[in-house]
Amino acid sequence: MIIDAHAHLVRGYGSVELYLKQLHDAGIDGGVVVPGGMVDVRRLTDYVTGKAAPSSDPPDNQYVQDATKAHPELAGFFCVDPHADGAVEALIAAFEAGSRGLKLSPLSHRFSFSGRAVAELVECAQAFGLPVYSHVLYNPAVSTEKFVALAKQFPTVPFILGHMGFGPADPEAIEAAAELDNFYLETSTGNPLQIRQAIERAGPGKVIFGSEFPLSHPKVELEKILCLGLPDEDQERVLWRNIYELARLSEVWKESGR
Numbered sequence: 001m002i003i004d005a006h007a008h009l010v011r012g013y014g015s016v017e018l019y020l021k022q023l024h025d026a027g028i029d030g031g032v033v034v035p036g037g038m039v040d041v042r043r044l045t046d047y048v049t050g051k052a053a054p055s056s057d058p059p060d061n062q063y064v065q066d067a068t069k070a071h072p073e074l075a076g077f078f079c080v081d082p083h084a085d086g087a088v089e090a091l092i093a094a095f096e097a098g099s100r101g102l103k104l105s106p107l108s109h110r111f112s113f114s115g116r117a118v119a120e121l122v123e124c125a126q127a128f129g130l131p132v133y134s135h136v137l138y139n140p141a142v143s144t145e146k147f148v149a150l151a152k153q154f155p156t157v158p159f160i161l162g163h164m165g166f167g168p169a170d171p172e173a174i175e176a177a178a179e180l181d182n183f184y185l186e187t188s189t190g191n192p193l194q195i196r197q198a199i200e201r202a203g204p205g206k207v208i209f210g211s212e213f214p215l216s217h218p219k220v221e222l223e224k225i226l227c228l229g230l231p232d233e234d235q236e237r238v239l240w241r242n243i244y245e246l247a248r249l250s251e252v253w254k255e256s257g258r
Contacts, residue, residue, distance in 0.1 A: 002028045004218050006133065006186050006210030007161060011062055013059045013216035016067040016074075023073075024039045026219035030073040030253070031211075032100065032243060034061035034133075038108035041215040044051025047107060050135075054108040056098035061094065068252075069097070073105045075252050077133060079103040082117035086123055091227065101160075101249040104134035105141035119228040122150065126157045129247045133186070135162035148176040151183045159183050160208060162188040166196060177202035184242065192224050204234035217241035 003030030004023065014036050023031055038054045039047040046052035059079040068076045070257050078094035081088045082104070091102060102125045104111075104118070111118055113134075124133050136144050144165050151159040164185045174194075176183045178201050185198050188210035198207050209219040209225050225238055244250070 001240045003240040004031040004211045005208045006211035007031050007033050009033050010036035022218050034077045034103040035079045075100045077101040077103040081109040082111045091124050101131040112141035113150045131158035133160040136166050145171045162186050174198045177206040188209040204237040205236045209239050
C-alpha cells in the first residue's frame with residue numbers, strides 16, 4: 001500500500017478528479033486531503049513575500065468532506081482559522097463526522113503557535129486522539145522552534161511538520177523528530193538528501209510521505225522516496241504505515257477493506 005499523506009483539494013486547478021487521476025498514474029492507493037485555495041499556489045512566492053494576501057474566505061472544508069464521502073480511498077483533515085468564531089465547535093463537529101486530523105495554515109490565517117486559540121484546537125485534537133499538521137514560516141510566531149514548543153506542550157498529540165520544516169534544509173526540524181516521541185516530518189517538496197538524513201537521524205517511524213498536490217505531482221514526490229533504496233520495512237513505514245496509524249485511518253477505511 002502507498003498513501004499520500006498531504007494533498008490540497010481546490011475547485012478547478014486542483015480538483016478531486018485531477019488528484020485521483022494523478023494518484024492512479026503514480027500507483028498510489030489513497031490520500032489524505034485538506035482544503036486548498038486560501039492561497040493560489042501558482043503564485044506562491046507572492047504570498048510568502050507578502051506581495052499578495054491570502055483569501056479571507058473560510059477554508060473549503062465542504063469540498064474535502066464531499067470528496068471523502070464520494071471516494072473511499074480519500075480521508076480528510078479539517079482546516080480552520082484558530083481565531084474564527086466557533087473554531088473549536090467546528091473542529092469537534094468535523095472530528096465527529098470523520099475528519100482524521102487538524103490542519104493549521106499560518107500562511108493563510110496569521111496566528112501564533114503559542115496563542116491560546118491554537119492551544120484550544122490542539123486540546124480538541126488531544127481529546128479525539130488525532131494529529132495536528134502544519135507548515136512553518138520564517139516568522140518568530142510560526143517558526144519551527146515555536147511548533148516544536150507546541151509539541152512539547154502536548155506530548156500525547158502527534159504533530160506533523162509539513163515539508164520537513166522551513167526551506168530546503170531545516171536541521172532543527174530533524175532534531176525535533178529525533179528528540180520528541182510525538183513529532184513527525186512530512187516529505188512533500190523536500191529533497192532526497194534531507195529525507196535520507198531525517199530517516200537516518202530520527203528513524204523511518206518519524207517520516208511521512210506526502211505530495212503537496214497540486215503544487216507537486218504525487219508521482220514526482222513518490223520517486224524521491226523510492227530512489228533512496230530503503231529496506232522494505234522502512235519504506236513501508238514512510239509510504240503508508242506511519243500516517244495510517246497516526247490518523248487511525250482504519251476507522252474510516254474499514255468498510256472498503258483498506
